[in-house]
Amino acid sequence: MTGPAKHGALVYSNNIKALAHFYTELFSMTVTRETSELISLVKDGFNIIIHIPPVTIPQSDFNTIKLFMAVDDLETAKLKAVELGGRFFDGVWSNPLFTVCNIADSDGNHIQLREFA
Numbered sequence: 735m736t737g738p739a740k741h742g743a744l745v746y747s748n749n750i751k752a753l754a755h756f757y758t759e760l761f762s763m764t765v766t767r768e769t770s771e772l773i774s775l776v777k778d779g780f781n782i783i784i785h786i787p788p789v790t791i792p793q794s795d796f797n798t799i800k801l802f803m804a805v806d807d808l809e810t811a812k813l814k815a816v817e818l819g820g821r822f823f824d825g826v827w828s829n830p831l832f833t834v835c836n837i838a839d840s841d842g843n844h845i846q847l848r849e850f851a
Contacts, residue, residue, distance in 0.1 A: 738831055740804035742781030744846060747798075750784045757782060802846040808835050811847050815839070
């Protein structure tokens with residue numbers, strides 16, 4: 735896989751090395767990137783990013799596993815999520831490759847939306 739994944743899962747953990755070991759040993763996933771804050775694993779095109787939580791997350795909003803999905807337009811996707819019974823959270827973050835924001839589905843599961851440049 736080249737470049738960042740468009741779809742996959744973020745798994746928050748305070749012990750990323752131990753959790754990465756679990757996934758690589760059990761599912762034969764391959765480490766594609768490792769920093770002090772995250773370890774990216776891949777198998778058959780599916781990407782799991784094991785990440786230390788970037789901010790303190792209130793327990794009521796904390797989900798250990800968060801899907802990430804690419805969309806064509808963040809604003810349109812946020813409005814559509816609300817129409818469908820979900821919600822969106824304040825904040826938008828960017829890097830040179832994509833911009834992200836967070837929503838929740840109608841059951842409250844958090845999803846990171848990615849709009850690629």
